[in-house]
Amino acid sequence: MKNFSGTQKLTGLVTIVIIISEIIFLGSFLGLFEIALEMITSIGVGMVIFGIALQHQLKNIAAGIGVFLNPDINIGDSIIIQETHGIIIELHLTKIVALTEDGGRLIIPCQKLAEDFVTVYNKQRKSH
Structure with a gap:
């Protein structure tokens, strides 16, 4: 490249x-920035309304991502939440399904794991 002088x-x-x-x-003379500003403001207000309306679901999804990234919770582990015992049989983005001792299905929103005290007993895993 050519070097430029001062x-x-x-x-x-x-x-x-x-x-x-x-x-x-x-x-500014043609009013293009006013249109862009109106569009940006409208989109921002819409996103705030959308976020408020889906606040519970978004919290649950964020907690579900945390469950997926947590190596301490896996299928087959025993879980106790609010004095109810079950074995985890399914992990989903928004819920965990556990089988109770009487054969019932316990559906736990992932958000509950972030908010409540939960005891998890890991299933004995075979080391290879």
């Missing part, structure tokens, strides 16, 4: 500043 660098910098200034002037 004058050439200054000329290039001034040219860039002039071009950016013209773009800003034309955008």
Whole structure:
């Protein structure tokens, strides 16, 4: 690449500043920034409403991701939550399904694991 001298660098910098200034002037003169600002604001308000409406589900999904990343909770482990005992038979993004001692199915929202005290007894795993 060619090395520029001080004058050439200054000329290039001034040219860039002039071009950016013209773009800003034309955008504000033609009202383009107002339209963009209205769109960004509308999308932002919509996302806030969407987030508030789905707050519970989003918390549950975030907790489910935490369960998947936690190596201490696996299928076949025993779990005790609120004095109810079960064996984990399914792990999902939003819930854990456990089989109770009387044959019932205990469906635990993943968010409960983040909020309540839970005891997990790991199934004996064979080491290879």
